[in-house]
Amino acid sequence: MNLQRYVSEILEDLKINGLDAVKKYSQKFDNYQDEIFLREEEWNVESEIPQSDKNAIKQIIKRLQDYHSKQKTEDLMYKNEYGSIYGLIKVPIDRIGVYVPGGKPLPSSLLMVAVPAQIAGVKDIIITSSPKEGKVNPYIIYIAKELGISEIYKVGGIQAIAAMTYGIGMKKVDKIFGPGNQYVNEAKRQVFGDVGIDSLAGPSEVCVIADETADKDYVLNDLLSQLEHGAESKAFLVTTSKQIYDYCQKEGIDRYFCKDIFECADKANEIAPEHLEILTKEPELILSLIRNAGAVYLGEYTPVPAADYFLGVNHVLPTGKAARFSSVLNLNDFVKYMTVAKVTKEEFLKERYLGIRMAEIEGMLQHKKSMEVRK
Structure with missing residues (x-):
């Protein structure tokens, strides 16, 4: 069976059967079938992290914050000669999911996504990571605590992408970030549209x-x-x-x-x-x-x-x-841009002939009437 069909069939099963299917595939691929939400007692990992590593992580976070904070830009708003207002404003994405590989843990990937997301103003950040012997890597948990992230789910692979996309065992996210293997990549490709994705990363x-x-x-x-x-x-x-x-x-x-x-x-x-x-x-x-x-x-x-x-x-x-x-991940990946316009009567009545003619060219008569009816 080819990769595309294999992933498609698993995604469909997950979409239909929800948490039962998530647990089925977690058992199959990660030998794990317990609750996916990280329990309160599982957050206590400080004793597993050497103090020198804690200090290093704090310093790396600070360096990432310093660099990415310089990427902040102001909204674009201006008035033209008619007094009309035009602009382009940024709105942070509400909720993102960060996929952190658990087989070969990559805590640096979590840092690279979560820090700029927070600077960009993302409200909710969740983490999914496949458990190893039933546990999420302690460095991933420690970094999440340092960044004030309170949701971690013990799920990886295709089932993690489906859970974040369709809201299985969690509230669905608006965009998924993070690297994965060919199955994760293909799953991200197939769910794109139901959810945003960062990119389809290949070999380094x-x-x-x-x-x-x-x-x-x-x-x-x-x-x-x-x-x-x-x-x-x-x-x-x-x-x-x-x-x-x-x-x-x-x-x-x-x-x-x-x-x-x-x-x-x-x-x-x-x-x-x-x-x-x-x-x-x-x-x-x-x-x-x-x-x-x-x-x-x-x-x-x-x-x-x-x-x-x-x-x-x-x-x-x-x-x-x-x-x-394509570009390096930056603050723009965590925001959406919305056009804003407030047009004065003077400009609209003087310039609407442009829109009326374009509506005629395209045969959109109600568009034309919408502009003509205003006095």
Whole structure:
């Protein structure tokens, strides 16, 4: 059975049979069939987290807050020469769900979504994460407590996406965020429309542009670090240095030798990587040539892992060449924009001929009458 049909059939079962189906699939995939809502006593995880880790998490939260708070913008409202008011205003999404993988826990993913969501003004944030031996990872719970999130559900996989979308065992959400495996991705694709989704994330990618000034060990280890995500992860080297090209001849690394830095930039734009590191003499100059990348990291002290974990920039990025048309997760992902207009009688009566003629062109006679009837 193909993936699309397999996921579709499970989603349909979940939609029809609700919580019973959620528990059935949780038992099948996670060996768990108890209540999905995290009970009060399960929140007591402080003793499982070393103090040094608690301090690190607090500092990372602060760095994320500092960076993302700079993204706040004012609503656009203005008056024209007629005294009419036009504008574009932001409204935060009411309720979001954050899917945090539980098989290989990724607490950093929770931080990257929840912190900007709160800054954007999202009222309700819930977390779903598959239990391991009946328990949610304590770091996920600790981070939720630090951020004041009070809803965690012990459910993962397709059943978590269905529960958030259709409101099974929980109040439904308006938009789902967070990475997952191919089944989770396909489930998100299929429920889109009933609920919003962030993106359909694929395997992780890194591209490194390096010239002869780059440290070959920095380059190699940065490339290899991305391959640590899994067998499908991708690492690209684009370089003008024969020495670095030869040094990085390792399994899993795709290498491109270029005659100059302009050719390197062209190749990077063609790859459109999730992460792009620029390790050259003057990386800022090359930045002006880059059009397609989820994130760009300049200089030898800005490796991708640092950005993934502690710099404060967001690591939720477009993959699979989606950087050609998609952006890094930012505050705009947690708000909706509404047009506002209040038109004066003077402007309407003087300019309505434009709308009347367009209604005639389209054959929309009641639209025309709506404008003509006003005096």
